[in-house]
Amino acid sequence: MQVLANPHRFFTISNRILPFGWAATALAFAYGLYLALVASPADYQQGETVRIMYVHVPSASLALFIYVFMAIASAMALIFRHPLADSAAKVAAPLGAGFCFLALATGSLWGKPMWGTWWVWDARLTSMFVLMLLYLGYMAVWRAFDDPQRAASLARIVALVGVINIPIVKFSVDWWNTLHQPASILRKGGPAIDASILWPLAMMFVASALFFLCTHLLLLKNDVRARKLRAEQMKAMDKR
Amino acid sequence: MKAFLAILKRDIYLGLRQGGGAGAGLAFMLSVLVLIPIAVGPDQNLLQRLAPGVMWLALLLAVLLTSEKIFQQDFEDGTFDALVGANLPLELTVLAKALAHWISVSLPLALMAPFLGILINIDMSALAVLWMAMTLGSLALSLLASIGGAITAGLRRGGLLVALLVMPLYVPVLIFGLSATLAQNGPSGAGNSLIVLLALTMISLAIQPFAAAAALRAYLK
Numbered sequence: 001m002q003v004l005a006n007p008h009r010f011f012t013i014s015n016r017i018l019p020f021g022w023a024a025t026a027l028a029f030a031y032g033l034y035l036a037l038v039a040s041p042a043d044y045q046q047g048e049t050v051r052i053m054y055v056h057v058p059s060a061s062l063a064l065f066i067y068v069f070m071a072i073a074s075a076m077a078l079i080f081r082h083p084l085a086d087s088a089a090k091v092a093a094p095l096g097a098g099f100c101f102l103a104l105a106t107g108s109l110w111g112k113p114m115w116g117t118w119w120v121w122d123a124r125l126t127s128m129f130v131l132m133l134l135y136l137g138y139m140a141v142w143r144a145f146d147d148p149q150r151a152a153s154l155a156r157i158v159a160l161v162g163v164i165n166i167p168i169v170k171f172s173v174d175w176w177n178t179l180h181q182p183a184s185i186l187r188k189g190g191p192a193i194d195a196s197i198l199w200p201l202a203m204m205f206v207a208s209a210l211f212f213l214c215t216h217l218l219l220l221k222n223d224v225r226a227r228k229l230r231a232e233q234m235k236a237m238d239k240r
Numbered sequence: 241m242k243a244f245l246a247i248l249k250r251d252i253y254l255g256l257r258q259g260g261g262a263g264a265g266l267a268f269m270l271s272v273l274v275l276i277p278i279a280v281g282p283d284q285n286l287l288q289r290l291a292p293g294v295m296w297l298a299l300l301l302a303v304l305l306t307s308e309k310i311f312q313q314d315f316e317d318g319t320f321d322a323l324v325g326a327n328l329p330l331e332l333t334v335l336a337k338a339l340a341h342w343i344s345v346s347l348p349l350a351l352m353a354p355f356l357g358i359l360i361n362i363d364m365s366a367l368a369v370l371w372m373a374m375t376l377g378s379l380a381l382s383l384l385a386s387i388g389g390a391i392t393a394g395l396r397r398g399g400l401l402v403a404l405l406v407m408p409l410y411v412p413v414l415i416f417g418l419s420a421t422l423a424q425n426g427p428s429g430a431g432n433s434l435i436v437l438l439a440l441t442m443i444s445l446a447i448q449p450f451a452a453a454a455a456l457r458a459y460l461k
Contacts, residue, residue: 130408137404141391144401153458154391158405161387161451165409168440172412176419 005083007224014217021214028207035200043197052110054200058208060103063131064166066096066212070138071163074156084220086152087227089159090142091219095212097135104128123173130169134162148227243328247336248343255344261309262348265302269349272298273359284361291362292370292421295353299374300381300410303346307385307402310341311393311456320393320456330456331449334390338448342382350378366421369430373420376437377413383444384409390452394459412440 004010036054043050070089077085107125108118119125138158145151255261276294280286311334314320323333354362354371362370388406392398420433 130411133404133408137401137408140401140404144392144395144398149461150394150458153461154455157387157391157451157455157458161447162408164443164447165412168412168443169408172415172436176415 007083007228010084010224011221014221018214018217021210021217025207025210025214028203028210032200032203032207035203040200041196046114049110049113050197052106053197054204056103056106056110057201058205059099059106060128061205062208062212063096063100063103063128065209066092066099067131067134067159067166068163070096071159074159077152078156078160084224086156087220087223088216090152090155091223092216093135093139093142095215095219097132097139099208099212100128100132100135104132123176126173126176127166127170130173131166134165138162148230243326244332244336247323247328247333248340251337251340252344255309255340261306261345265306265345265349266352268302268305269298269353269356272301273356276360287360288363291357291360292366292418294360295357295362295370296374296414296417298356299346299349299353299378300414302349303378303381303385304388304403304406305399306341306345307389307406308392308399310337310386310389312389312398315393315459324456324460330453334386334452334456335449338383338386338452341386342379346378346382347375350374369434370421373417373430373434373437376434376441377417380413380437380441380444381410383441383448384413387448387451387455390455393456413437416440 004013032054036051040051040054042048070092073085073089073092076082077089104125107128111120112118138155141155141158142151145154272294276290277287280290311320314323324330326333351371351374353374354367357367357370384406385402387409388402391405392402395401416433416437420430420437
């Protein structure tokens with residue numbers, strides 16, 4: 001991690017990785033979408049609508065994963081003062097919020113034919129909704145302050161308090177109300193999903209994760225450049 | 241300890257005498273209570289079902305609206321610099337201020353709220369449990385609000401941001417605060433919910449000093 005602390009080295013490494021990353025993302029999406037939309041069977045109960053799952057499940061898990069990633073990056077910024085950590089957390093937030101929105105929207109589209117309603121206040125929907133609010137709050141903090149240094153220190157706290165909050169919210173809303181089906185992939189005794197569905201799902205997850213990694217790296221590069229630009233502008237202002 | 245108590249005492253006095261504290265909170269809750277029957281209709285049965293939840297929401301919003309007071313004023317008039325220089329870790333200073341907010345605002349409101357529920361036909365048998373849950377939960381409400389207050393201490397108009405930051409933290413408190421009322425006639429009784437509510441309060445107590453102090457330190461640089 002400390003290797004990346006030097007911006008120049010970070011650019012060299014990320015420039016070398018990105019073309020391969022994009023290629024892998026495109027291939028994974030092409031193969032994953034083929035498996036999901038063409039090759040996999042329709043569900044015997046849900047029919048073709050089951051294909052919504054191939055976008056819904058990866059988005060939902062990435063939305064959670066990205067928040068945890070943000071919290072880890074924030075902790076690294078706090079503990080090791082890693083110069084890229086704050087930016088890494090900052091640019092991950094809109095991506096996480098995007099996946100979160102995608103999960104909520106596809107879930108809603110799926111819920112209409114399956115449950116007969118666009119939205120119910122079931123436990124999982126509620127906790128995803130709260131996660132969305134956490135993302136929005138985090139991004140709002142970055143926008144609220146002119147001084148990026150101060151925004152960074154405050155955003156760290158928001159991310160870390162939020163990540164403590166997530167399991168508590170999850171526990172309490174689960175206890176409160178449950179309609180959504182329980183976890184069926186990561187559980188004791190192996191997945192409860194047939195391989196014909198699990199494989200396309202795994203592929204779509206890999207594709208979405210790669211998309212996140214590449215986009216994140218790109219945004220991180222942007223942010224480092226923007227910071228540098230700002231620093232140069234400030235210097236020029238001082239000289240005047 | 242002496243410094244801790246001094247800050248506590250000062251903030252309680254300020255909270256009680258300055259206005260905009262518990263008194264304004266009470267008036268705010270009353271105005272929410274007037275709007276509820278107008279919004280959902282004056283049906284007594286419906287109001288009875290809604291009453292505990294409405295009282296919790298009114299309490300929550302009242303606490304949230306007063307959260308700016310915890311740090312902002314000290315921040316603007318320079319008292320904060322003196323507090324930082326005082327012979328007390330910032331973590332304890334912020335804890336004292338949150339406790340003062342609890343004693344001068346949240347606790348009085350929580351003690352009164354269930355009785356205001358009589359106006360919207362609250363179920364009398366639920367009153368005791370609701371009263372206990374609110375008293376217990378109000379400490380968590382104050383502690384969590386003070387985290388939001390610390391993060392936005394230097395913002396001119398941080399009100400909306402505080403709400404956005406603190407509302408997600410209030411979700412578990414609200415769930416278990418209300419489940420105590422709902423569970424009191426069930427097999428497990430209200431005890432379990434109250435214990436979880438106590439646990440949530442303890443977690444807030446453990447996190448608040450560090451989170452709020454770290455937020456205020458961001459303003460010192």
